Amino acid sequence: MNVTVRGRPQSFRTVTFDVQTNSVRLIEQRLLPHEFKIVAAKNFLETARAITHMVVRGAGAIGATAAYGLAQGALAFRGGDLRKFSAHVELAFKTLAQARPTAVDPVNAMKGVRREMARGRTIAEKQSLALAAAEDFANEDVRHCAEIGRHGAKLIRNGMNILTHCNAGWLAFVDIGTATAPLYAAQGQGKRFHVYCDETRPRSQGATLTAWELAGQKIPHHIIADNAAGHFMQRGQMDLVIVGSDRVLGRTGEIANKIGTYTKAVLAARHNIPFYVAIPLSTVDWRLKRGFDIPIEERHESEVLGAWGIVSNPQSGFKKSNLHRRAYVRVANPSSRARNPGFDVTPVELITGIITPVGIFKPQELWEHRVELGFEE
Amino acid sequence: MNVTVRGRPQSFRTVTFDVQTNSVRLIEQRLLPHEFKIVAAKNFLETARAITHMVVRGAGAIGATAAYGLAQGALAFRGGDLRKFSAHVELAFKTLAQARPTAVDPVNAMKGVRREMARGRTIAEKQSLALAAAEDFANEDVRHCAEIGRHGAKLIRNGMNILTHCNAGWLAFVDIGTATAPLYAAQGQGKRFHVYCDETRPRSQGATLTAWELAGQKIPHHIIADNAAGHFMQRGQMDLVIVGSDRVLGRTGEIANKIGTYTKAVLAARHNIPFYVAIPLSTVDWRLKRGFDIPIEERHESEVLGAWGIVSNPQSGFKKSNLHRRAYVRVANPSSRARNPGFDVTPVELITGIITPVGIFKPQELWEHRVELGFEE
Numbered sequence: 131m132n133v134t135v136r137g138r139p140q141s142f143r144t145v146t147f148d149v150q151t152n153s154v155r156l157i158e159q160r161l162l163p164h165e166f167k168i169v170a171a172k173n174f175l176e177t178a179r180a181i182t183h184m185v186v187r188g189a190g191a192i193g194a195t196a197a198y199g200l201a202q203g204a205l206a207f208r209g210g211d212l213r214k215f216s217a218h219v220e221l222a223f224k225t226l227a228q229a230r231p232t233a234v235d236p237v238n239a240m241k242g243v244r245r246e247m248a249r250g251r252t253i254a255e256k257q258s259l260a261l262a263a264a265e266d267f268a269n270e271d272v273r274h275c276a277e278i279g280r281h282g283a284k285l286i287r288n289g290m291n292i293l294t295h296c297n298a299g300w301l302a303f304v305d306i307g308t309a310t311a312p313l314y315a316a317q318g319q320g321k322r323f324h325v326y327c328d329e330t331r332p333r334s335q336g337a338t339l340t341a342w343e344l345a346g347q348k349i350p351h352h353i354i355a356d357n358a359a360g361h362f363m364q365r366g367q368m369d370l371v372i373v374g375s376d377r378v379l380g381r382t383g384e385i386a387n388k389i390g391t392y393t394k395a396v397l398a399a400r401h402n403i404p405f406y407v408a409i410p411l412s413t414v415d416w417r418l419k420r421g422f423d424i425p426i427e428e429r430h431e432s433e434v435l436g437a438w439g440i441v442s443n444p445q446s447g448f449k450k451s452n453l454h455r456r457a458y459v460r461v462a463n464p465s466s467r468a469r470n471p472g473f474d475v476t477p478v479e480l481i482t483g484i485i486t487p488v489g490i491f492k493p494q495e496l497w498e499h500r501v502e503l504g505f506e507e
Numbered sequence: 508m509n510v511t512v513r514g515r516p517q518s519f520r521t522v523t524f525d526v527q528t529n530s531v532r533l534i535e536q537r538l539l540p541h542e543f544k545i546v547a548a549k550n551f552l553e554t555a556r557a558i559t560h561m562v563v564r565g566a567g568a569i570g571a572t573a574a575y576g577l578a579q580g581a582l583a584f585r586g587g588d589l590r591k592f593s594a595h596v597e598l599a600f601k602t603l604a605q606a607r608p609t610a611v612d613p614v615n616a617m618k619g620v621r622r623e624m625a626r627g628r629t630i631a632e633k634q635s636l637a638l639a640a641a642e643d644f645a646n647e648d649v650r651h652c653a654e655i656g657r658h659g660a661k662l663i664r665n666g667m668n669i670l671t672h673c674n675a676g677w678l679a680f681v682d683i684g685t686a687t688a689p690l691y692a693a694q695g696q697g698k699r700f701h702v703y704c705d706e707t708r709p710r711s712q713g714a715t716l717t718a719w720e721l722a723g724q725k726i727p728h729h730i731i732a733d734n735a736a737g738h739f740m741q742r743g744q745m746d747l748v749i750v751g752s753d754r755v756l757g758r759t760g761e762i763a764n765k766i767g768t769y770t771k772a773v774l775a776a777r778h779n780i781p782f783y784v785a786i787p788l789s790t791v792d793w794r795l796k797r798g799f800d801i802p803i804e805e806r807h808e809s810e811v812l813g814a815w816g817i818v819s820n821p822q823s824g825f826k827k828s829n830l831h832r833r834a835y836v837r838v839a840n841p842s843s844r845a846r847n848p849g850f851d852v853t854p855v856e857l858i859t860g861i862i863t864p865v866g867i868f869k870p871q872e873l874w875e876h877r878v879e880l881g882f883e884e
Contacts, residue, residue, distance in 0.1 A: 163839070163841065329708070329811065331732040332732045332734075334838050337812070337839035337843075338840060341840035342840040342843070352844055353811055353812065353839050353840075353844070353845040354847075355708040355811050355847070356708060356732070356734050356767075357765075357766045357767025358767070358846065358847070359770070360769045360770035361766060361803070361848050362846075364851070389732060389738060390732070390733075390737070392737045392738060393737035393774060396737060396773060396777055397770060400773055432821035432822065433821075434714075434730055434732050435730065435821075436814070436819065436821060437813075437816065437838050439836025441818070441834045441836055442813065442835055442836065442837040443835070444809035444813060444815075444835045457834065458818070458820070458821045459814060459817060459818055459836050460541075460816050460819040460821075461714055461814050462711070462714035462718055463540035463714065463718035465722045466540075466718035466728065466729075466730055468731065469729045469730075469731050469739075470731075470732070470735070471735055471738050474741070475738075
């Protein structure tokens with residue numbers, strides 16, 4: 131999507147591959163929203179490190195990064211010994227898989243690359259198949275997000291105020307994103323609308339990443355405190371809610387997403403505001419039988435007790451010269467502790483629809499459409 | 508209430524008067540929760556300035572401060588000319604009234620002091636009546652909060668988890684507070700319970716002031732992101748909600764309070780969790796006919812776009828040596844704007860009861876009990 135670089139909009143993906151230098155090129159997401167920078171991981175170890183240290187984050191984006199990283203590892207091999215080549219590729223696979231051990235996307239993406247490589251007989255063939263498979267994975271991620279956008283854009287009418295929570299935007303995928311895809315598609319169709327970004331405490335991904343995305347795309351938006359959405363709904367100033375999800379239960383339709391999503395769904399239901407969840411098919415969990423069983427990670431309390439930002443003057447706003455002054459401030463009472471659940475679960479009766487690359491479904495209909503939705507035992 | 512000073516709990520009020528030095532002594536609330544300090548305003552000009560610059564804030568606390576400030580002005584007068592004395596007192600009245608022009612409590616409190624002064628014939632009599640009236644005002648504020656506590660404590664049972672939002676604690680009054688009063692009273696009765704403090708973005712009064720109060724009182728508590736309350740309710744980990752209010756409509760029972768209160772009420776109703784609002788009688792507005800007509804102040808966007816705190820290491824936590832490093836950090840995307848409504852309105856069907864100094868009422872019953880509740884045309 132668009133990023134304004136030195137005053138001019140340019141188009142980027144979160145992750146691309148540079149064949150000339152055998153590098154994985156990534157948007158350095160830890161600097162956002164205050165600074166935009168592309169970094170190059172020059173070998174699979176650097177690529178794995180970029181995943182570990184969250185230079186890149188988000189299901190689709192780390193999947194594609196790992197796929198490229200495996201191809202990068204294969205392409206770096208010099209020599210003609212097929213057995214040594216295989217051992218080298220396995221080392222790359224394991225290193226990249228361990229970069230973020232709980233994530234499933236990198237492993238799934240790399241398995242696809244390895245499957246393609248098996249079709250080649252020579253090292254050279256395997257190398258070129260690896261790169262093609264990684265490119266295919268990235269392009270498919272983009273295509274799926276584009277399809278989510280095509281279906282979701284139908285929900286957006288001129289003049290709407292749309293609420294988002296957290297960031298399920300293009301930064302979390304290779305491009306376009308999921309919850310943001312309907313926005314970008316509707317904008318492409320010439321529709322005019324306004325977005326409220328929940329700041330999404332405690333990590334503020336709405337205020338930082340989603341707002342940055344929307345600004346780059348010139349979509350009118352305002353950031354609001356998570357506390358304010360209910361008030362705007364009550365005053366008739368919200369028409370639609372679209373969020374992403376970390377896990378959708380294919381058997382029940384319940385969704386897990388960033389903490390606070392459930393609250394927005396409850397408010398939306400009270401005000402008869404449609405509440406949609408946009409996901410790629412890889413997000414569907416076909417095994418779990420109850421939303422209550424989704425493990426809710428409790429994150430470090432420092433996230434709740436303070437905030438990260440750039441030391442600034444609140445009146446004059448952000449200054450480029452302050453960029454080096456990134457700091458954590460402790461906001462809360464020094465002798466108090468915090469609880470910090472990272473996710474919550476939204477039940478089906480609060481969800482109007484699930485927007486997928488193959489269409490929009492009621493949450494209760496997922497199981498019935500499981501074949502279409504890529505059901506895997 | 509208690510504050511731990513050099514390791515020992517000591518009892519304080521937010522505002523007291525020192526006759527020896529003719530000073531109004533205030534907790535310097537702008538330094539909280541990171542530093543506890545008592546400051547002395549040595550004349551009515553300094554007292555007015557302390558109100559303006561929010562050294563002291565909260566309806567009851569600024570009312571008592573203004574009452575003491577007027578007595579302070581009267582007591583400072585030297586000479587025997589009654590007319591000059593009256594002019595001097597009027598100057599003090601006007602100066603203190605203009606210190607926070609939109610607040611009604613200082614003016615109401617000072618009118619009471621002036622009424623008492625009128626009973627004296629000599630300057631000396633008027634001076635001593637002024638001080639007695641100011642002391643009465645402060646003591647009555649404390650007595651009312653204690654009564655709120657006595658009624659509200661009946662709602663609290665052993666083992667409960669109680670949610671609060673924002674700060675309607677003793678720091679906002681002379682002592683005890685309103686939303687906190689049932690907690691302190693129940694603790695005094697030996698009941699054991701746990702409090703969740705909503706951090707209450709954007710100004711974080713829950714994470715700063717309420718958490719500081721509860722820590723001083725040794726009430727077990729955790730700070731949570733405003734986004735997290737719904738999750739804990741869903742998991743059965745909240746039993747009661749108590750909040751304060753800035754304005755309660757006597758005719759309808761609707762309440763205005765800090766932004767996010769409405770959201771908590773909606774969540775509580777969904778989970779059948781009792782939702783109570785604790786107020787002094789001065790909070791009841793007997794004129795307005797619809798909650799929709801309560802003006803909702805839109806505050807500066809910098810509150811939403813960033814946070815104030817002490818520059819710290821998030822892992823090692825707060826260090827006393829960092830105290831001078833109070834800073835504002837810009838969290839949000841630099842090119843994005845924010846909307847920042849300060850309050851919202853909660854309708855009657857979501858309110859279980861209103862806890863007042865004269866008892867607990869259903870919101871719809873306020874009008875019927877208006878005489879008891881101090882109805883004024």
